[in-house]
Amino acid sequence: MSSDAGKKLDRYLKENAAQARKEKKYGSARFRRWRGRAVSWVYLLPSLIGVGLFFVLPFGVVIYYSVVNNPVQHEFVGLRNFINTWGNNAFSLAARNTLLFSVVAVPLAVILSLWLAVIMESRIPLKSLFRTFFLSPMMVPIASVILVWQVLFDYNGLVNVILGRIGIDRIDWLKSDYAPIVIVLLFLWKNLGYNMILFMSGLSSVPKDQIEVARLESASETQIFWMIKLRYLSSTIMFVLIMSLINSFKVFREVYLLTGDYPYNSLYMMQHFMNNTFQSMDYQKLSSAAIIMALFMMVVIGILLIAEDRFGRDLEQ
Amino acid sequence: MGIFKKKKNEISAEQTNTEIEPKKTEPPKADPKETEVRGKKEKKEKESREKYREYDAISDRRKAEGRQAFRRTLVAVFFAFLFLMPTVLTFTNSFMTASEINANYGAIFAQNTSGGKVFVSEVVNLKFIPDMVTFSQYATVLFKSPEYLMKFWNSVIFVVPIVIFQLLVASLASFGFARYRGKVKQLIFFLYIVLMLMPYQVTLVPNFMVSSELGIIGTRWAIWLPGIFSPFAVYMLTKYMRRIPYSLYEAAAIDGAGEWQIFTQICMPICRGGLASIAILIFIDYWNMVEQPLILLDNEEMYPLSVFLSRINAGEISLAFAVAVIYMVLPMLFFLYGEEYLVEGILYQGGIKE
Numbered sequence: 024m025s026s027d028a029g030k031k032l033d034r035y036l037k038e039n040a041a042q043a044r045k046e047k048k049y050g051s052a053r054f055r056r057w058r059g060r061a062v063s064w065v066y067l068l069p070s071l072i073g074v075g076l077f078f079v080l081p082f083g084v085v086i087y088y089s090v091v092n093n094p095v096q097h098e099f100v101g102l103r104n105f106i107n108t109w110g111n112n113a114f115s116l117a118a119r120n121t122l123l124f125s126v127v128a129v130p131l132a133v134i135l136s137l138w139l140a141v142i143m144e145s146r147i148p149l150k151s152l153f154r155t156f157f158l159s160p161m162m163v164p165i166a167s168v169i170l171v172w173q174v175l176f177d178y179n180g181l182v183n184v185i186l187g188r189i190g191i192d193r194i195d196w197l198k199s200d201y202a203p204i205v206i207v208l209l210f211l212w213k214n215l216g217y218n219m220i221l222f223m224s225g226l227s228s229v230p231k232d233q234i235e236v237a238r239l240e241s242a243s244e245t246q247i248f249w250m251i252k253l254r255y256l257s258s259t260i261m262f263v264l265i266m267s268l269i270n271s272f273k274v275f276r277e278v279y280l281l282t283g284d285y286p287y288n289s290l291y292m293m294q295h296f297m298n299n300t301f302q303s304m305d306y307q308k309l310s311s312a313a314i315i316m317a318l319f320m321m322v323v324i325g326i327l328l329i330a331e332d333r334f335g336r337d338l339e340q
Numbered sequence: 341m342g343i344f345k346k347k348k349n350e351i352s353a354e355q356t357n358t359e360i361e362p363k364k365t366e367p368p369k370a371d372p373k374e375t376e377v378r379g380k381k382e383k384k385e386k387e388s389r390e391k392y393r394e395y396d397a398i399s400d401r402r403k404a405e406g407r408q409a410f411r412r413t414l415v416a417v418f419f420a421f422l423f424l425m426p427t428v429l430t431f432t433n434s435f436m437t438a439s440e441i442n443a444n445y446g447a448i449f450a451q452n453t454s455g456g457k458v459f460v461s462e463v464v465n466l467k468f469i470p471d472m473v474t475f476s477q478y479a480t481v482l483f484k485s486p487e488y489l490m491k492f493w494n495s496v497i498f499v500v501p502i503v504i505f506q507l508l509v510a511s512l513a514s515f516g517f518a519r520y521r522g523k524v525k526q527l528i529f530f531l532y533i534v535l536m537l538m539p540y541q542v543t544l545v546p547n548f549m550v551s552s553e554l555g556i557i558g559t560r561w562a563i564w565l566p567g568i569f570s571p572f573a574v575y576m577l578t579k580y581m582r583r584i585p586y587s588l589y590e591a592a593a594i595d596g597a598g599e600w601q602i603f604t605q606i607c608m609p610i611c612r613g614g615l616a617s618i619a620i621l622i623f624i625d626y627w628n629m630v631e632q633p634l635i636l637l638d639n640e641e642m643y644p645l646s647v648f649l650s651r652i653n654a655g656e657i658s659l660a661f662a663v664a665v666i667y668m669v670l671p672m673l674f675f676l677y678g679e680e681y682l683v684e685g686i687l688y689q690g691g692i693k694e
Contacts, residue, residue, distance in 0.1 A: 055593060058599075059519065059520060059593070059599055060520045060522075062599045063515070063516040063519050063520045063599070064516065065516075066512045066513065066515050066516035066519075066599075066603070067512070067513050067516035067517065067525075067528075069509050069512060069513070070509050070510065070512065070513030070516075070569060070571075070574055071513075071528070072569075073509060073565070073568065073569025074532065074535065074569050074571055076550065076565075076569070077547065077550060077565060077566045077569050078535045078543065078546070078566075078569070078571070079531075079535070080546075080550060081543075081545075081546025081547060081549055081550040082546050084546060084549050084550070085545055085546050085549070139419065142412045142415055142416060143416065145405075145408065145409055145412050146405070146409050147409055147412050147413040147416055148413065153416050153420050154679075155675070155679060156420040156423055156424045157419065157420065157423050158675065158679065159423055159424055159427050160423055160426070160427075161624055161671075161675075162427075162624060162668055162671035162672055162674075162675055163426050163427055163430065163664075163668065164430075164628065164646065164649050164664050164667045164668060165628055165630065165646065165649060165650050166649035166650055166660055166663075166664055166667075167426050167427075167429070167430040167660075167661075167664045168426060169650070170430075170445075170657075170660065171425070171426040171429060174445065212422070212423065215419075215423075216423060265537065268537065269536070269537060272539035272540060272541065273540070275541070276630055276631065276650075280630070280650050280651075293539070293541050294541055297541040297544060297545075301544070301545070301548075301635070306545075309545050310545060313541070313542045313544075313545050313546075316539065316541065316542050317538060317542050320534070320537055320538060320539070320542070321534060324533065324534055324537055
């Protein structure tokens with residue numbers, strides 16, 4: 024008995040000594056935490072400097088340019104530039120078209136890719152092959168995309184040929200009010216694959232036991248989807264929404280290349296406005312437009328953050 | 341849950357309605373012993389019937405699932421065809437002769453080609469299989485006009501450093517964000533999200549102004565530096581790293597690992613999948629860039645292949661497909677190597693904030 028207690032004491036002393044040695048070498052736990060905190064800022068530093076220099080500071084310059092009358096005189100004019108830009112016909116047309124596009128295309132991308140993910144989740148053969156196929160639009164160069172879209176939607180294009188066979192008159196798709204549809208299709212085609220992958224990984228993380236229980240209780244697949252899976256997917260939906268929003272601004276590159284500087288009215292996007300203003304070197308108009316757009320984006324992001332907070336809390340309950 | 345139960349009750353009610361009455365083969369007997377035996381027998385029969393009904397239900401479900409799987413496979417095939425079509429088209433058309441390509445797509449690009457005597461079909465002719473397989477387009481691109489290879493090389497020079505250094509900067513920064521949290525850091529992270537979501541149309545002007553202030557307009561640095569410090573990878577990687585349980589870091593710290601050791605030996609190996617998937621996304625993004633070079637560079641010799649490809653509609657359509665295939669080689673290799681990472685690596689659940 025006594026030898027046992029001796030051993031215990033021995034071990035205790037040894038551990039204590041080891042702890043003391045460690046503390047001597049690395050500092051106490053508290054000090055270590057404090058130092059870790061300080062060091063973590065050092066890790067952040069390169070990125071902070073870069074982002075500050077190339078993203079934050081320039082934005083300050085833009086704000087400055089938006090409130091002076093011209094780049095030479097630097098006279099403060101208050102909000103006059105904003106009022107001018109806001110009243111500009113080209114700006115309001117571009118803003119309206121861009122907004123309309125985002126409002127239609129982004130939710131559509133979320134819903135369709137979720138649908139595809141659900142389809143891909145079931146037992147279908149050659150699943151990984153299909154997955155690769157769906158991702159393939161990501162690596163197709165813009166030139167091929169534009170070429171194919173022209174082949175399809177040109178006045179002499181394939182869609183019109185097919186429509187002609189059925190007896191419908193040809194439409195010059197890109198120069199008509201149907202043009203936004205063509206662009207939405209292009210956007211969906213480019214982005215559904217990646218969104219679908221995100222949703223598939225989201226679906227695979229829905230707890231299996233809950234689905235099993237629901238099945239045992241004779242819940243239909245639709246019920247399982249709406250009441251279980253969708254709740255667990257809420258954060259993924261949020262993320263896909265964000266990614267789609269980012270990518271919806273990237274599709275304007277294709278629009279621009281597909282249509283040139285001055286497209287049909289229904290296709291005149293923010294990208295066209297910015298590029299044309301940039302070319303005419305009108306810094307006032309350009310920077311005030313950029314700030315209006317940035318403010319709008321901040322509002323959208325704020326709404327998304329609040330919505331995510333709601334959804335997240337909903338899930339925790 | 342209540343709805344499920346209700347549904348269950350409905351189903352069981354239906355089943356009892358359609359239940360087949362058991363056949364009574366034996367005439368009833370008064371013997372109590374017999375009755376007991378019969379009772380046991382009936383109980384057994386009932387049990388087995390229930391079992392079979394269960395099996396039936398399962399097999400019905402299986403059948404329904406099978407039908408559904410078939411339908412879904414058809415949908416998947418349909419979409420796969422739509423999604424794959426441009427890739428296949430680009431690939432097969434790159435083996436066509438110049439005259440065949442001109443004949444097929446001349447209807448669209450007629451206004452651009454010079455009015456030489458070429459046969460042009462009146463409407464577009466979408467063809468997947470070339471009349472005659474030829475490598476002449478590739479020969480032209482690879483040997484006769486080295487400027488395409490130069491442009492390819494330009495693309496590589498732009499993209500590879502951006503991918504590597506953006507990941508490097510981002511993994512350091514994300515470790516800083518994920519390891520210790522605080523109010524200030526939360527605010528900065530929110531700022532990063534806002535900056536990341538800013539459309540290129542907004543950042544274009546600031547970018548241009550700062551680059552001209554720094555005197556790097558027209559040099560490769562004007563593309564490299566904003567690319568390297570882009571907040572996108574920081575956001576993605578921070579989301580990924582925050583899934584690593586904090587206790588893992590603590591355990592390492594108690595064992596005497598310094599911050600650098602925790603970063604290189606615990607955090608980075610866990611993040612390998614995330615790093616790979618983010619690398620693919622960055623690569624594709626910058627491989628396809630068009631606006632940045634057009635605005636920030638003035639020397640056309642520095643333009644990457646993507647810029648050239650985006651303007652190809654103006655002429656040279658016969659070469660477009662071969663150049664596009666060469667252009668796709670690197671992304672395709674990336675995909676083949678990293679697709680699993682792209683699929684499995686994005687297993688984090690990403691909300692936008694934490």
